[in-house]
Amino acid sequence: MLNWFGRKQAPKDVAKDRLRLVLMQDRLAVAPQTMEQMRDDVILAISKYVEIDRSGIEFTWKDIDRKRALVASIPVISVKRGGISNDRTAQRSY
Amino acid sequence: MSETIVITSGKGGVGKTTTCANLGVALAIQGCKVVMVDADIGLRNLDVVMGLENRIVYDLVDVVEGYCRLRQALIKDKRVDGLFLLPAAQTKDKNAVSPEQMKELMMALKEEHDFVLVDCPAGIEQGFKNAIAGADSAVIVTTPEVSAVRDADRITGLLEASGFSKPELIINRLKPKMVARGDMMDIPDILDILAIDLVGVVPDDEYIVVSTNRGEPAVLQESSRAGQAYRNIARRLMGEQVPFMDLTEKESVWEKIKRMVKLG
Numbered sequence: 001m002l003n004w005f006g007r008k009q010a011p012k013d014v015a016k017d018r019l020r021l022v023l024m025q026d027r028l029a030v031a032p033q034t035m036e037q038m039r040d041d042v043i044l045a046i047s048k049y050v051e052i053d054r055s056g057i058e059f060t061w062k063d064i065d066r067k068r069a070l071v072a073s074i075p076v077i078s079v080k081r082g083g084i085s086n087d088r089t090a091q092r093s094y
Numbered sequence: 095m096s097e098t099i100v101i102t103s104g105k106g107g108v109g110k111t112t113t114c115a116n117l118g119v120a121l122a123i124q125g126c127k128v129v130m131v132d133a134d135i136g137l138r139n140l141d142v143v144m145g146l147e148n149r150i151v152y153d154l155v156d157v158v159e160g161y162c163r164l165r166q167a168l169i170k171d172k173r174v175d176g177l178f179l180l181p182a183a184q185t186k187d188k189n190a191v192s193p194e195q196m197k198e199l200m201m202a203l204k205e206e207h208d209f210v211l212v213d214c215p216a217g218i219e220q221g222f223k224n225a226i227a228g229a230d231s232a233v234i235v236t237t238p239e240v241s242a243v244r245d246a247d248r249i250t251g252l253l254e255a256s257g258f259s260k261p262e263l264i265i266n267r268l269k270p271k272m273v274a275r276g277d278m279m280d281i282p283d284i285l286d287i288l289a290i291d292l293v294g295v296v297p298d299d300e301y302i303v304v305s306t307n308r309g310e311p312a313v314l315q316e317s318s319r320a321g322q323a324y325r326n327i328a329r330r331l332m333g334e335q336v337p338f339m340d341l342t343e344k345e346s347v348w349e350k351i352k353r354m355v356k357l358g
Contacts, residue, residue, distance in 0.1 A: 010276035015240050016283050022240075023247050023287065 024068050028061070035059070042072060051077040098200045098210040099331065100133075100229035102253075104245030106216030108237045109266040112302060112311075114213040115143045116321065120313045120328030122177035126208040129168065129178040131199075133225035134215040135190060138182035145309020146171065146179050155183035158195045164202055173314065178207070188220045193227035200228025209331070218252060226253065232261040233293060238268055238279040247288055262293040264327065269298045270343035275353065281341075294327035296320050297341050 009017075030038075039059040046052060058073040101114045111134075118130040132140035135155065141147040152167035157180070164180075171177040180203070183190065203210045214225035226232065232253050236246040246263070253261045265284055272278035281295055299320035305312040312321035313328075319339075326336045345353070 012273070012276050012279045012283060015279050016287065019240055019243055019287050022244055026244065026248060027251070 021063060024063075025061075028068050038070075039072075043074070046074060048080070050079050053077055096204045096208050096210070097231065098204060098212065098229045100212040100214050100226050100232045101235060102214035102222065102225065102232055102249055103216065103235040103242070104218065104249040105236075105242045108235050108242050109296070109302075110216075110235050111139050111143050111213050112306065113233070113235050113264060113266065113296075113324070114140060114211050115311045116313045116324035117328050117331065118144075118177060118179075118209075118211050119171075119174055119311045120325045121209050121211075121331065122171070122174040123313065123325075124328060124332060125176070126332065127176040127206070128209045128211065129180060129203050129207045131180045131203070131210060131212045132182035133196070133212050133221065135182045135221065135224075136184065136187050137215065138184050140179065140213045141169075141181045142309060143306055144171065144179055144311065146181075147309070150181045153181045153183040154199070155186045155190045158191050158199060164199075173310075188215070188224065191224050193223055196224045197228040218248070222252075226256060226258070229258075232258045233264055234261050234290070235264045235266050236284070236288075237266050238273075238284060243279070243284055243287060250288065250290055260291060262291050263288060264293055265295045267298040268295055268341060270341045271345065271349075273341075274343055274345050292338075293330055294323055295338060295341060296323040296327075297339075 039057070042059070043052065043054070043057065053075040056073075056075040058071070060071055062069050062071045101110050101117070103110050111132075114130055118128050121128045130140060130144070131154065132138050133154070134140070138153075141150060146169050149169050152162040154167070156162045157164050157167045168178040168180055171179065200210055200212075212225050212229055215221035234246050234249055234253075236242045250261055263285070265281060268281070269278055273280045281292070285292055297319050299312065299318055301312055301315060301318040302320050305315065305318070305321075311324075312318040313324050315321050323339055326339065329336045
């Protein structure tokens with residue numbers, strides 16, 4: 001918050017910065033149910049490719065570099081070899 | 095062509111009622127036939143700001159419920175020609191009226207007036223929904239503070255979702271000296287953040303307190319800076335192009351030195 005004179009940032013600029021951030025959050029407000037649905041859909045999509053640890057999933061908003069980001073941390077146990085195009089018998093052959 | 099304008103803000107205490115009263119008087123001075131509607135049922139105040147509190151017989155809820163005719167509830171202001179007030183009920187709550195009833199009421203008022211100004215309650219609940227129900231356009235009042243600007247943004251979103259294409263902004267209580275010091279957000283800062291059109295800026299003016307104490311809107315006082323700003327906004331609402339008042343104020347050298355010493 002200190003500029004290169006070592007002086008504090010002007011109060012009006014502090015206000016502007018804080019408003020920008022809080023409005024970004026307000027404008028992107030998503031209902032908890034929607035968040036849950038989104039989380040389930042992401043898990044479903046990823047589960048086609050990898051085995052995941054469902055208990056360790058983190059799925060939240062984070063503010064990175066003044067931008068709102070959707071951050072998902074999903075612990076992977078193993079990769080499903082062959083990916084989506086292979087059927088179950090192909091996977092078992094490993 | 096008559097128009098219903100709702101004056102709203104989200105946050106309380108930013109000057110909706112004062113704005114409504116002053117714009118009502120200013121529009122009437124310009125020769126328009128105006129009715130101000132207090133939609134803040136249960137917490138009415140437009141009557142005291144206008145100095146008409148002793149003349150209330152019937153109120154908005156009485157009209158809606160059919161206890162009296164619309165004309166009986168309208169209070170005629172004796173200071174300016176063509177200015178009327180429809181007071182809110184004080185003993186009922188916001189659910190006493192529905193948006194449909196408000197729409198009907200606005201239609202009836204528009205038939206006989208050039209401008210219907212609706213003083214919206216704070217908040218985003220039933221009272222807000224009622225107040226915007228019959229309005230053609232919206233004016234959002236904010237002050238140069240984080241909380242007020244944030245709420246103005248929320249209200250803008252809600253108004254747009256309700257079909258208001260272009261809400262306009264009034265920045266109230268701007269303190270030019272604080273802006274000059276960088277202690278208060280300036281007009282471009284706020285417009286940059288809210289991204290809506292500006293219809294006026296009202297400088298902070300101690301006379302507003304005096305005028306509210308007396309029940310005489312500041313536009314009636316020639317020398318009031320806020321009154322001047324409201325007169326300009328009224329003319330803009332009528333479609334005139336009025337240049338914005340110059341509100342820039344420089345810090346005097348002495349003030350600058352005092353501030354430097356304090357900071358140092």
